[in-house]
Amino acid sequence: MMNLGYKIMFFLSIAIHPSAEVPSTCGTPPSFPHMEVRDKYLRQKNIFSKGDKVLYRCAEGYTQYSGIRSIMCEAGKWTRLSMKCEKKMCGSAGELFNGHYDYTGASFRDKAYAVCNEGFTLKGMEYRMCKESGWSGEIPTCEEGGEPQVVPAEVTCPAPSVANGVKLSEADSVYRVGDSVTFTCSEGFLLTGAQQLTCGPDGQWQPQLPLCQASDITQSSKPDGRCRVPPYLPNAHLSDRYITQTDFGPGERVRYRCALGYVRARGTYYSTCVSGKWTPVTLRCERKSCGSAGEISYGDFIYTGVKFGDTATGVCNEGYQLVGRGVRNCMTDGWDGRVPVCEAVQCAELPTVVNGETNGYLEPPYFYSTVIGYRCRVGKLIGAKEIYCTKDGTWSDPPPECKGEW
Known part of the structure; x- marks a missing residue:
């Protein structure tokens, strides 16, 4: 057992x-x-x-x-x-003088088509696209008379590829004139050439593509104390003077700045080359806040948020209608446009009732919720004794009639 x-x-x-x-x-x-x-x-x-x-x-x-x-x-x-x-939201594509933008939307990959007023012709890109870093290209111009000089939107650059390289930004499938990409090299490789490239009007990248060379080859011709391209930082980029530099000596310092629409939340702007490595970048950038978009009399703003790229849409109280542009976009310098106005809805002037009169005399305009009462001088009142101006700008009933005799 x-x-x-x-x-x-x-x-x-x-x-x-x-x-x-x-x-x-x-x-x-x-x-x-x-x-x-x-x-x-x-x-x-x-x-x-x-x-x-x-x-x-x-x-x-x-x-x-x-x-x-x-x-x-x-x-x-x-x-x-x-x-x-x-x-990602891009907000407004900018102010186009003597013209306007027709938007397919204002979020990632949406387009804003430039349309000039009558008598003006377009000079520049026919549309801007909402990209990772904001609206692509530059704002075109609408010039009086002359022939249009439109940069065809179909001009594209081939997808840039660098052996042992990594794209840090603008990793799109289609690259148009004015689009930019930023490269760094994989671990163990050093970048030779420009870090940032721009798609030119001829469909070619400017300047030419950089190279990522094995670090042991590169380091043999340079001391171990030098630094390569500074690290990528979210929502920030190097100051212009450092963008094309690929080699830095011991003690050299670079400065970062927050990207368009972002502001410093904490940390310092600088990183220093020490013993072949960059000191940690403590800079942290956050979306800029625009605060309140303003107060609308007889209405309110409906917000997607109050930071860069967010929108505030004006909505009027019942019986009021919006006058002016209804949407404001949070931009780098605050809310664009102006606070819209909510005006009371008006109803059309009423025809005279034969043999009838109103109770009291009200002069036009007749605003929302105005009530008009009728009485007959001769005959019997047929229809509504009182009618009022509705929120849609129409009268609640047609005017009554006075028929027959006493």
């Missing part, structure tokens, strides 16, 4: 043991809509140990608005990702 009991326990322990094991590693991190795992984590490995973390970033054309970007491997499973991404 003891032997039998021992054998039963032995086999039970074998059967139970595998199912009791808890996996200690995690596989490839999960994918989510409008998000992607930062490349460096996927290049390192595809098996992750307990406690390992990976960082996500919003996909091209989307920005983070809440949550935490990281997940962790725990007990063989990835923790839940709380980060949320929203579609």
